[in-house]
Amino acid sequence: MPKRKKISLIGAGNIGGELAMELARRELGDVVLLDIPDKAGVAKGKALDIMQTCALEGYDANVLGTSDYGDTAGSDVVIVTAGVPRKPGMSRDDLLSINLKIIRNVAENLKKSAPNALVIVISNPLDAMVYEMKKVTGFSRNKVIGMAGALDSARFQCFIAEAVGCSVKDVNAMVLGGHGDTMVAVLSYTTVKGVPVTQLLPKDKLDAMVKRTAGGGGEIVTLMGTSAFYAPASGAISMAESYLKAQRRTIACAAFLEGEYGYKDLYMGVPVVIGAEGVEKIVEIKLSAEEKTQLDASAKAVRELIDAAAKL
Ligand code: APR
Numbered sequence: 635m636p637k638r639k640k641i642s643l644i645g646a647g648n649i650g651g652e653l654a655m656e657l658a659r660r661e662l663g664d665v666v667l668l669d670i671p672d673k674a675g676v677a678k679g680k681a682l683d684i685m686q687t688c689a690l691e692g693y694d695a696n697v698l699g700t701s702d703y704g705d706t707a708g709s710d711v712v713i714v715t716a717g718v719p720r721k722p723g724m725s726r727d728d729l730l731s732i733n734l735k736i737i738r739n740v741a742e743n744l745k746k747s748a749p750n751a752l753v754i755v756i757s758n759p760l761d762a763m764v765y766e767m768k769k770v771t772g773f774s775r776n777k778v779i780g781m782a783g784a785l786d787s788a789r790f791q792c793f794i795a796e797a798v799g800c801s802v803k804d805v806n807a808m809v810l811g812g813h814g815d816t817m818v819a820v821l822s823y824t825t826v827k828g829v830p831v832t833q834l835l836p837k838d839k840l841d842a843m844v845k846r847t848a849g850g851g852g853e854i855v856t857l858m859g860t861s862a863f864y865a866p867a868s869g870a871i872s873m874a875e876s877y878l879k880a881q882r883r884t885i886a887c888a889a890f891l892e893g894e895y896g897y898k899d900l901y902m903g904v905p906v907v908i909g910a911e912g913v914e915k916i917v918e919i920k921l922s923a924e925e926k927t928q929l930d931a932s933a934k935a936v937r938e939l940i941d942a943a944a945k946l
Contacts, residue, residue, distance in 0.1 A: 783886025
C-alpha cells in the first residue's frame with residue numbers, strides 16, 4: 635500500500651482548523667496541525683475533534699495536533715497561517731512587523747524539518763510574508779507560493795454570479811497583483827461561460843464590484859471582528875490539491891518573479907500552473923495598457939512592502 639501524503643499546517647487557528655477539517659474530508663493525506671507551545675492544547679483538541687468527525691463520516695485521514703516541528707518531518711505540503719489576523723480598521727500591511735517575526739521563526743524551523751515540501755503561505759501581508767519564507771528557507775521558487783489570487787478571484791466570481799444571476803460554476807475571473815488595495819481584476823479575461831463579462835454587465839456595476847473585491851477581506855473583518863477563514867482555506871486547498879494530484883491547474887497565486895511581466899525579485903499574484911513540480915509555469919497573459927499600468931502600481935506597492943520588511 636502506498637503511504638498517504640503528509641500535509642502540515644503551521645498555525646492551528648481559524649484557517650488552520652478549517653484547513654485540517656477540509657483536507658481530512660477530501661482525504662488528501664494525513665494532517666499535522668502545529669501551533670506554538672502555549673496553543674498546543676488547541677492544536678491537539680482540534681485534531682481530536684476532527685479525528686472523531688472522520689470516524690463519524692468515514693474519512694480515512696489521521697490528524698495530529700502538536701507544537702513539535704519534528705512531527706512535520708517528511709511533509710509533502712506545508713500550509714502556513716501562523717500569525718495575527720486583522721482587527722477592524724487595520725490594513726493587511728499593519729500586520730507587517732508582528733507577522734514578519736513569526737514567519738522568520740516558522741521558516742527557520744521548516745528549513746530543517748520539511749525541506750522537500752511545497753510551502754503555501756497564507757499569513758498576511760501575504761506578498762511580504764511569502765517573500766520572507768523563500769528568503770529564509772532558501773527553497774526554490776517552484777516550491778514556495780502564496781495564496782491570495784485564488785481567494786480574490788473567488789470573491790470577484792461570487793459578486794459577478796450574483797449580479798448576472800448565473801451559476802458561479804460558469805464564472806471565470808482572474809485577479810492578479812498584490813494582495814491588497816492595489817490588486818488588479820483583469821476584466822479582459824473575466825468571462826461567464828466564455829462570454830466576456832463586459833458584455834453582460836455595465837461598466838459602473840463592474841467598477842463597483844472590482845472595488846468591493848479589493849476591499850473584500852476588510853468587509854468581512856468589519857463584520858466578524860477577525861479575518862475570513864473558510865474561503866482562504868479553500869483557496870489553499872485548491873493549490874495543494876493541484877500539486878498532490880499533478881492536476882496542472884492554472885491558479886492565480888503569489889509567485890516569485892524573475893523577469894515575468896517585467897518584474898524581478900518580487901512575489902506577486904500571477905497565473906501559475908501548479909503540478910507535481912510545484913510552480914511548473916508562470917503564464918504571461920497579454921494585458922491592456924490600462925491593466926498593465928494598474929499591475930505596475932500594484933508591483934510598486936508590493937516592492938515598498940518588501941523593502942519595509944527588509945529594514946525590520
Ligand atoms: N508558530 C506557529 N503558530 C503560530 C506562531 C508561530 N510562531 N505564532 C502565532 N501562531 C498561531 C497562533 O497561535 C494562532 O493559533 O497562528 C494562529 C493564527 O490563527 P488565528 O489567530 O485564528 O488567525 P487566522 O484567522 O487563522 O489567520 C492567520 O492568515 O489570512 C491570514 O491575516 C491572516 O495573518 C493571518 C493568518
